[in-house]
Amino acid sequence: MLVRIVKMTFKQEKIKEFxxxxxxxxxxxxxxxGCLMVEILQEIGKPNVIMTHSHWESDQDLENYRNxxxxxxxxxxxKIHFEDKPEAYSMLSLDKL
Structure with missing residues (x-):
């Protein structure tokens, strides 16, 4: 299973629109x-920082989505609402505790 985390920093006035x-x-x-789940997270104290946390059956499924x-x-x-460059991480899930 592939885990994808994308950190996005939005212009404050565009959060509700997004x-x-x-x-x-x-x-x-x-x-x-191939998408198993998607979670939307908002940073406490910095509401313009929003992350997506998604699980994919495989890296190919994520690539199919991205294309x-x-x-x-x-x-x-x-992306038109970003205040800063996004950061994205694709990781393999090794274990759940």
Whole structure:
């Protein structure tokens, strides 16, 4: 299983707009082939820092998503609201305690 974490820093005035857009489209992401779960996290004390935490069956499933029309649509409507460069990490899950 592949775990993907993406840290995004938004312009303060664009947080609600992003969260509204995500609410409208989250089911499409969650139902993408190979996606096992998606979680949206907001940093305490820094509400403009939002992370996505997702699980994928394989790295190929994530790549298929990243090369899809859905990703291009979601990313193009997300990145315009960034205050800072995003950070993304793809990791293998070794164990759950």
């Amino acid at each position: 969260l509204s857009f995500l609410e409208e489209n989250k089911h499409k992401i969650r139902n993408f082939p 899809s029309e859905l990703f291009n649509f979601v990313w193009s409507h997300t």
